[in-house]
Amino acid sequence: MKTCSECKNEMTEMSSKTPEGVVYKYFKCEKCGEEIVDMKQLHNVAEKYREMKKYHVKLSKWGLSMGLRIPKELIKKYNFKNEEEVTLIPEDKGIKIIPS
Ligand SMILES: [Zn+2]
Incomplete structure (x- = not known):
């Protein structure tokens, strides 16, 4: 579980989509609205983008x-x-x- 660095409240893992349709996860504090992305989540998005880019053609x-x-x-x-x-x-x- 992640704890909010601003208010020490428990953070919830949320899921959202980039304009390109890549699904990513992040943590959100429902108390103060603070949002963070940890290394594992960041790595997952980067991996998905790498896959997409592989087949970028003109x-x-x-x-x-x-x-x-x-x-x-x-x-x-x-x-x-x-x-x-x-x-x-x-x-x-x-x-x-x-x-x-
Ligand atoms: Zn908070």
Whole structure:
């Protein structure tokens, strides 16, 4: 359990989301409103960001459409083949690519 450094009240572990949709945890003191993130929680968020960044790719214009490069790790993981047709499923927060 964490104790508030301001008022010594017991702190509750809360969970929130960054604008990118990364879930993170932090401690909040319900008495004075003090919020802290400990090393373990910080490490977890950093790890999630590292995972996200791994697959950061740039879109490039192809005529009126746009193309993106799929990193080789993902090609391997999903066994994508050259010229293979895939299905794009638009979702609220992005587009899902389904191998055929
Ligand atoms: Zn407090």
